[in-house]
Amino acid sequence: MNYFDRFAIPNPSPAIYAAMVAIGLTVIAIVVGLTYFKKWGYIWREWLTTVDHKRIGIMYLVSALLMLFRGGVDALMMRAQTAIPDNALLDAQHYNEVFTTHGVVMIIFMAMPFIYALMNFVVPLQIGARDVAFPRLNALSFWLFFMGAMLLNISFVVGGSPDAGWTSYFPLAGNDFSQSVGTNYYMLSIQIAGIGTLISGINFITTILKMRAPGMKLMKMPMFTWTAFITNAIVVFAFPVLTVTLLMGTMDRLFGANFFTTTNGGMDMLWANLFWIWGHPEVYILILPAFGIYSEIISTFSRRNLYGYKSMVASIVIISFLSFLVWTHHFFTMGQGPLTNSIFAITTMAIAVPTGIKIFNWLFTMWKGKIKFTVPMLYAVGFIPIFTIGGVTGVMLGMASADYQYHNTMFLVAHFHYTIIPGVVFAMLAGLTYWWPKMFGFKLSERIGKWAFWFIAIGFNVTFFPMFFTGLNGQARRMYTYSEASGFGPLNLLSFGGALVLAAGFALIVYNVYYSTRYASRNIGSDPWDARTLEWATHSPVPSYNFATSPKVDSIEAFWDHKKNDYPLFKGEVEEIHMPNNSGIPFIMSCIFFVWGFSFVFSMWIPAIITTIAIFVLMAYRSFEKDDGHHISVKEIEETENKLRGGNK
């Protein structure tokens, strides 16, 4: 039995046992359901083995939404625990585990897949391509991310959750202070998901550089594609740092290396340094696609072309470079001298300039536009003032000397939620609502969507604004409780109330999906928003080959010209289309990666060696496999096109 003792939870509680039962029941329900409805073949053929960028995008989307709710429940638990002084809902250990999981899940397993969901679905359509450059690698990216996410998500029922914060600073994350396997889970699950992200980065850069429709020069790409391109460039330069850092951390924890130890020549502060060399560009990996989404939405619903296209492109390029020059501002108080802090304070403030240019460009796009306040536009308009509060407090935090007062307080927590929630969550909800008709062929209800927006916008501000005050009064972040004498009680209770309103907003979104699936009109055509970019030029739902004939582009808004000025967008004849074949290998390989990660977490070397060999065998198999894809005949394309046209009366 000793062998299995390692899987036990170090700090059990009734809630965790309840979660175990719930997970078990869910798995049983899925298996029974799939068997009962005879859907195994369907799931395997249409989803698990698919290489279609649209389906992979939808799978990313579903995973991101699931993780959003997982992370959201964690957030509610934290707010509930701190709602009143000296609360005993969670003990210190569980609180540590909850805020660690909340951070990791929200950044790595919610925000990242959400941006890749929209990039996957939209970018190939926006550039008029049939798929991404490497469809099978794309499937591998998704499944690696998914297995990484699952690995982290079983941690709290098998062996213990990570509890050293999402930044996992050493020496706290070292073996001396984090004795459970939790931090191993952190290292390996992010490693596996990170490999997937790196592959995606290469894939999308190649796609955007090589597969644009004829005539679409770089400076004629839609803004979302531009931001996707720059984002993936940042991914390719930043993620290798994370890979190596996590590897070094894993070596320290599993093999007794001394990279980040306090003895034997190790340097614990190097972890913080390396983590943020990746971590700060990561912030821009999250925010740039959001900027792209807002650009599309603001332009569409202001009925105007985007103001200052060239300055928009220039500012995202400058942001991407500056994002690599500011990482020290995450640890101004670590002990380096004033010279270093001054340099990084200046580079930090410099980022406000290109960001400000973008804000003004959006305002000028709306200026004298015929604005339609649809749900996506509400999020975009709501984003501007809320994000500006986040930006202004960011400049406050960026002043190194003042940061000694703010750092590690709730002020910081409020600041980064004020940037990430409007910057990422609002953008993703806006993008989701905006592209939903293209994905599923019907619109989400505007009425319920607007209710959800107001619940979320108000709930968000009520939750996080009080934290600016409690933070300035000295409430530290990551503390599981506080005394009544501190006086933090009332504002924290208000914050909990806001969190409940926020949660109600998300519940409304779920209800909206259910309601609209049942009742929304399917008779909306392929361009329900009267939009301007190429993804709206094909049918909804999009056929597997995207465009029957490749669009020819000669302006930034070729589709708009096509609608308003009779520009001939599709000139060519229908020809046979060459498409990639489905493959089960990405899924199987990622399952093996899951077992590989699990084996390393628990230092089980025999399965670790076997799975390592299996991964290399699958890679070798791929090298020798002959797979030329398949062709869709002209007749089949014409039948599909006729059917889709008939369906879109």
Place this chain on the structure above:
Amino acid sequence: MSELFPRKQVMSFVFSLILTGVALTVYFLDMSFAIGMTILLITAFVQASVQLAVFMHAGETKDKGSIYLNIYYAFAIAIVTVLGTLLIMIWDM
């Protein structure tokens, strides 16, 4: 036949070997740390450039511009990262 002879590649290969030889002298000859490090750094970077330009054909297609742009960008970020880290962890600690 002379135009078929890969003169550039052969000469570069010999040059690579010479660079390796020079780098090896750091181990065999007794020199100060500073001089040894200088030799290693210079030979390493020249070696890497030869490999990229000659054997990995960086400059031979019409993608030349984007390939070099990519390399220079990576170089700039690497320098910033390394110098920044030295500044934070050693020079200004």
